[in-house]
Amino acid sequence: MTVIGGALCALVFGVVGLVAVAANGASNSSSAAVLATSVVPIPALIPVLDEAGSLCPGISAPLLAAQIEAESGWNPSTVSPAGAEGIAQFLPATFATYARNDDGTGNVSPFNPVDAVIAMGRYDCALLADASGLTGQTPVSLMLAAYNAGVGAVLAFQGIPPYPETEAYVGQVESLVPIYTASLGSSSPSSSFGQMVVAAATGELGVPYSWGGGNASGPTIGITSGANTIGFDCSGLVLFAVAQASSGQILLPHSSELQATMGTLVAPADIQPGDVIAFALGADPTDFDHIGIYIGNDEMIDAPDTGAVVRVDTLNSYWQGVPSVIRSFG
């Protein structure tokens, strides 16, 4: 009861927590992404997220918000079967290491969202530092893997451990980050959705093909497609471009077969830049095993195959002879 009471107090009088954090002198202004405040389920935590997200370069308020959604679904009182507690799902020993009296109430608890979020920021910073010597994956990916699997596993594997649970966690959080990131108007207000899809894909031209590579945030290390190849496969490129164009609101599965069934069906005569084209290259004309992004003038951008790079392909007679389907996500 007192735990929740303390958390409640901290939320209602959230400014107290900010004063305490500032007094600790830990804030570090960086060029981190700006939080999309309208989608934060607990508005009282917005300044706390901003503060925690500025504790070190490499983390941000949107990243922390995405982690919280994946960890607890924003439930400050949840406890996992393994004993992970609170909105940030800290194990008690880990929380004890990184928690302070950040809200000034004297009630330091993983069930106190203010303390937990700030402690999450500190822990993320520590994990970033622990994994800083590793290469081949982004620092944030490695940090997230360490948050889920433990830094020992990340160091042992010299990268993201091959646990489905951990890989899914990293992908899930990175896919959620765009949702919690405010749009700062970098795209022209007059840009259509399709134009933004094309722009996102165009920005990745030349990036290597990587089997299994690509998520909503960008290229990722794939599997076995050359050592430490960071890039996209065909469906990874499409899910990235659509996620970017939709500010993370449309998260497609990493599957050309499934992408070919989603969105709105478009007739060939109505194709527009930014629509995606799925092809059935094999014997089954309904098995769409390749996919690309139409950019106009009978051209598409795709991540074709192992050893190649993201490139512009002309939709020549070969492609026109392949069974295909066109979908729009705008």
Add this chain to the structure above:
Amino acid sequence: MKRSVAVALCALAVRGTACSTALTPLPTPNDHRTTPITSTDSHPSAATAPIPSPVADVNLHSASAVAIAEVQATWTVDTTADAGWYAGELAASAYMTSSYAASIRRHPPTGAPGAMWEVWAAHQATTTVSASIEADPGGPMDTPFTAYRKVVATVTPHGTVSPNSTVSLNNTASASSAASLDGGAAPHGAVTRDGADLWVGQAEVWVTYLVVSRTSLAAPWQVKMTETTQ
């Protein structure tokens, strides 16, 4: 405890977050457990527990069959008995090379299973898994001893808690549609013996890329490496 949660939620509403006046009390974390966590779910003993055997009807001389079986085992979980996703990963070690299985068992995840697991566990859910191979001509070419497979798995949680209780599970509205963890599927309308409607949660799709290998043409295929995306 139950009263405390309700108070906290209503306090959040003061700051602009929706707060239902008809909240069903949250279960305490282990209220729903009807069976103890098994030894294979205990991380400290994972490294020494015996490696499970493959299911008898899996054709171990088919790389595709082994890939599908590994993915199905990974995502087949029982939240009333398992502590988290790691239980499925241990079960899937039946289809892995010894070195991959050892690595999975040596370094168990230390984090929490996450919000989705918590929702499913609150419904005492078990999963059904539909998995199939997706052709991917852009990927690496098979050799006689190494095969590359992409498996798309649709994982559906089936619980036994009344959908009326779901309001307590998502006490804050998540930002993403994917985070509508408790919704997305209408209840079946089937009724259990205690009168509760069966709950079917939103199906999740996981895509797994697998490297499958064998030591000779006569040897069984085994999963050497995986990468999972959603």
